[in-house]
Amino acid sequence: MTGLLIQGASLFGGHSADIRVRDGVIAAVGSLSPELGERTIDAAGLVAVPGLVDLHTHLREPGGEASETVLTGTRAAAAGGFTAVHAMANTSPVADTAGVVEQVQRLGERHGYATVRPIGAVTVGLEGRQLAEIGAMAHSSAAVRVFSDDGFCVHDPLLMRRALEYVATFGGVIAQHAQEPRLTEGAQMNESALSGELGLTGWPAVAEEAIIARDVLLAQHVGARLHVCHLSTAGSVEVVRWAKARGIHVTAEVTPHHLLLTEELARGYDPRFKVNPPLRRDDDVHALRQALADGTIDIVATDHAPHPDEAKQCTWAEAANGMVGLESALSVVQLAMVETGLLDWAGVARVLSTTPAAIGKLAGYDAPLEVGSAAHVTLVEPEARRTWSTEHLHGRSVNTPYTGRELPGRVVHTVHGGIVTVHDGVLGEAESIAALAKEALRG
Amino acid sequence: MKHLLSTRDLDRATAVRILDLAEDMAHTADREVKKLPALRGRTVVNLFFEDSTRTRLSFESAAKRLSADVITFSAKGSSVSKGESLKDTAQTLAAMGADAIVVRHPDSGAAHQLAHAGWIDAAVLNAGDGTHEHPTQALLDAYTLRARHFGAHSRGRDLAGLRVAIVGDILHSRVARSNVWLLTALGAEVHLVAPRTLQPHGMQSWPVTVHEHLDDALSLALDAVMMLRIQTERMHAAFFPSAREYAREWGLTAERFARLGPDTMVMHPGPMNRGLEISSAAADSSRSTVLDQVTNGVSIRMAVLYLLAAGSSGEPA
Structure with missing residues (x-):
């Protein structure tokens, strides 16, 4: 593989340096001169952060190829600056066996746009009755470390206790979708004065907070590690803050949309704004931003949830939950966190790369942009401004909630293990990326 | 429009x-x-x-x-x-x-x-x-209130000064929501009466007075009391213990009806559950506007x- 020299990037938004990439690894950082035959990327004016890692992505394959595939989803990921995604288990068949997780992982490897780390189901068929073959998935070639029934809550307290204990045996973590099912029967939006007015069944904050409170106590009791998916309320922040103060091993994620959008968007009954957990109040948005800034919330994860048009071109109650988010995530985080002064770019790297990789036990991200690390690099132009539209999407579905909004920042280049997946804002051709990935695998 | x-x-x-x-x-x-x-x-x-x-x-x-x-x-x-x-x-x-x-x-x-x-x-x-809403039902209710109250002198008038209580399953009622916005826009004073379980979250922020006990509302000089239909499926979802208890606490029983002022209208959007939210004595009285509606x-x-x-x-x- 030819060498690559990234010239004049501002590392984490700080001092400028050149980054030399050789054989998929960062070979040198500093003031460097191009060598003969070396490909160069002019990164003047761009901020370099480590390749982004998403802990919560719905790639839909197998079974949901009408809305997304591993290929289209990882193309969307690369366009958004991601070099690794964790693929949620709610496929068809469900990722509850070694066979399915290995297939998903291999598809990611073959396409080469991003590292695909499958998430295994906690229970067979996500049905919440019987533990899935967690050991088999952990020991498979996919080496699964994150387990989740996302979309469903592991609500049976005994089963959750067993899952936490058993997964710990294999160094894994349970990523819990915290939603008390009885309190959210038929729920359509955040329960509030607005849900009462709109006549939409409420999804009360307590249904999330009660499960998180139970789970942190269970995690403490059995000495296991818990990860809370898409935390969405100010009350949940308080529970996690309390748990962390007690030394409980809990981590939490927030989605970009919960950092920016509020329940007011339900007023027009436009199903593009229907998501689970639902958009909450302004007070929640501010509490989530503060919590992400102070480390109570550890990471941002997209919950990228592609749906075909027909699942959104219908009444609110009939519509599917979810939004696509890979391409817009970094821009939304810049708007909500960087431009508000709550996070600097080093903080962005922490919440969107280093820490999600650590939670997922994904190697290669623990010494970002340092010599000897895997060459996962994202180069961002923070000064860019884009009026968001579906033209900015690269996956198979277009259910973005940001159409018409002005979002800051633009991913200009993405480098995944030395492979330039996005150059000058343009995605590499699938065949050439796959060929480079194959070559890299051979070493 | x-x-x-x-x-x-x-x-x-x-x-x-x-x-x-x-x-x-x-x-x-x-x-x-x-x-x-x-x-x-x-x-x-x-x-x-x-x-x-x-x-x-x-x-x-x-x-x-x-x-x-x-x-x-x-x-x-x-x-x-x-x-x-x-x-x-x-x-x-x-x-x-x-x-x-x-x-x-x-x-x-x-x-x-x-x-x-x-x-x-x-x-x-x-x-x-x-x-959510049922706007023509609220308009016909407002029309009925106005026609009964002002008779031949209705034209051009709003409902300023009228006091209306809406009773029952506010949570699931599109009729109640449409009436709250319309009657208050027309200047009426609206009182909502329901057990806590059948009040929408945040209803206290609406431009209404909330009561949990029907007798509290009935002690006011009401121009109209509007009884909402209780749908049978609610009875099995723990919103209240039993139909009998609902009728006793929030129904317009014959006894409660007898205590109403002589000009208080009894309204119902239909279809009625006689013996549950409304007694026949109330439904069939001359003060009932059900057929006018x-x-x-x-x-x-x-x-x-x-x-x-x-x-x-x-x-x-």
């Missing part, structure tokens, strides 16, 4: 204008020939995704009295039950030349989506969407259809 989706969109002047127009429409019922030519050549589609014979008949009759061509589409046994979406159904009917679509749907917001999703151009009249419903729907489909702001000939 392009659509009628919610009574929140109606200011006092517009609401009074609709009530006055409905009064004109009511007078045509006294003529030998009850039909007006106002909507001749226009097509009104009744699109009912939820069974409701009385509302459907009321709209059909209103449209026919205005000489409109009426197409009624009931979802049951149609392409809808074979998986056709709201969007496709609406576009099919719009392609048949509908000028106005009257829609009843079990999902909140369905009428709003038909009006604003860009699927069709026709005027949309919300005939009840989920647990049905009659007035046709006049109100004529007025609204005229405003939406006639394409002019003039009064009918």
